[in-house]
Amino acid sequence: MGAPCKLTGAFSNARNATVNAGGGGIDTQANADTFSGVFSGSGALTKLGSGVLTLTGANTYAGPTTLSGGTVSVGADINLGAATGGLVFNGGTLQLTGAFSNARDVTLDAGGGIDTQANADTFSGVFSAAVRSPNWAAAC
Numbered sequence: 639m640g641a642p643c644k645l646t647g648a649f650s651n652a653r654n655a656t657v658n659a660g661g662g663g664i665d666t667q668a669n670a671d672t673f674s675g676v677f678s679g680s681g682a683l684t685k686l687g688s689g690v691l692t693l694t695g696a697n698t699y700a701g702p703t704t705l706s707g708g709t710v711s712v713g714a715d716i717n718l719g720a721a722t723g724g725l726v727f728n729g730g731t732l733q734l735t736g737a738f739s740n741a742r743d744v745t746l747d748a749g750g751g752i753d754t755q756a757n758a759d760t761f762s763g764v765f766s767a768a769v770r771s772p773n774w775a776a777a778c
Contacts, residue, residue, distance in 0.1 A: 642686055645671050657681035657699040666691050666708055683719065685710045685730055693717040702742075705730025705750050715740040724763070727751070734759050 642663030666689030701723015
């Protein structure tokens with residue numbers, strides 16, 4: 639992966655992908671797309687577009703995972719890449735479809751949110767804010 643991959647329709651994909659050191663992006667536009675293959679590599683993953691990106695593979699990319707629009711849906715921490723890779727909220731939502739714990743550091747940039755789907759989820763990493771957002775003040 640390099641430049642953002644713009645997805646033009648809803649689909650499921652079981653292919654593996656490498657996220658290179660320069661990082662990679664997935665623009666779902668307004669679609670719902672599922673990737674069950676493994677994303678590996680030394681780069682970061684950025685989610686763009688208003689749609690839903692569901693990750694179900696045992697991903698190992700270094701991270702961080704940046705949520706810049708729409709929703710990233712996961713059922714387990716491993717779906718978000720290497721455990722040392724952080725999360726960056728830049729306007730997107732993280733949807734947690736299963737109960738799990740993670741120790742990822744979280745950066746709150748331009749807003750976003752976490753949808754726990756009424757699951758018991760635990761974040762034990764460091765939360766930091768790059769900017770003060772009224773959206774986060776109301777949610778935290």
